[in-house]
Amino acid sequence: MVVRDAITGDERKRIQLSNHEDLYGAPYRLVHRADLHRTLFEHATECDPDILHLKHEVVSFEEGPHGIIVNFCNGTQADCDLLIGADGIKSKVRQQIAKDNSVQYTGDAAWRILVPTSNVPENCRPEQAMGFLFFECV
Ligand SMILES: Cc1cc2nc3c(=O)[nH]c(=O)nc-3n(C[C@H](O)[C@H](O)[C@H](O)COP(=O)(O)OP(=O)(O)OC[C@H]3O[C@@H](n4cnc5c(N)ncnc54)[C@H](O)[C@@H]3O)c2cc1C
Numbered sequence: 001m002v003v004r005d006a007i008t009g010d011e012r013k014r015i016q017l018s019n020h021e022d023l024y025g026a027p028y029r030l031v032h033r034a035d036l037h038r039t040l041f042e043h044a045t046e047c048d049p050d051i052l053h054l055k056h057e058v059v060s061f062e063e064g065p066h067g068i069i070v071n072f073c074n075g076t077q078a079d080c081d082l083l084i085g086a087d088g089i090k091s092k093v094r095q096q097i098a099k100d101n102s103v104q105y106t107g108d109a110a111w112r113i114l115v116p117t118s119n120v121p122e123n124c125r126p127e128q129a130m131g132f133l134f135f136e137c138v
Pocket of ligand 1: 056058088090091
């Protein structure tokens with residue numbers, strides 16, 4: 001991955017990604033989020049067409065006689081063996097377990113855009129099908 005100066009296009013850093021397999025047991029991959037979501041969706045619904053329940057926002061959970069009872073904002077409940085709280089940075093599940101769920105802003109911010117490769121100056125184009133970053137510290 002190549003990191004370049006946002007103003008001049010000069011190369012600032014080159015990050016080696018070819019050793020990922022040795023370090024992590026799998027190669028470095030870039031995948032569009034929509035493709036990842038579609039793949040997960042297809043495989044999940046292949047296993048069970050009724051596996052997803054939309055408009056079921058978790059508000060709380062409690063221990064029941066046979067496992068966990070999850071309460072949703074639409075007034076329904078689910079009785080389950082295991083609850084995985086994969087509900088993001090403002091997780092309701094984590095809030096109930098850990099109480100302090102506050103998020104602290106680090107002061108850093110990133111803006112991202114997509115640009116067709118043909119619009120990128122020739123001397124700045126990536127040599128491989130890889131993402132590359134422009135940055136400027138202000
Ligand atoms: C603009 C932006 C760009 C990013 N780009 C990258 C990138 O290029 N590469 C990368 O690796 N990471 C990137 N990230 C970070 C990445 O998106 C997050 O680290 C990742 O999505 C976190 O996954 P998660 O499953 O914990 O939470 P989320 O992806 O936030 O998923 C949480 C899900 O839970 C649902 N949910 C929330 N509350 C409830 C509730 N009470 N009940 C039921 N459901 C609920 C939400 O609707 C959501 O679907 C980016 C983040 C942002 C904001």
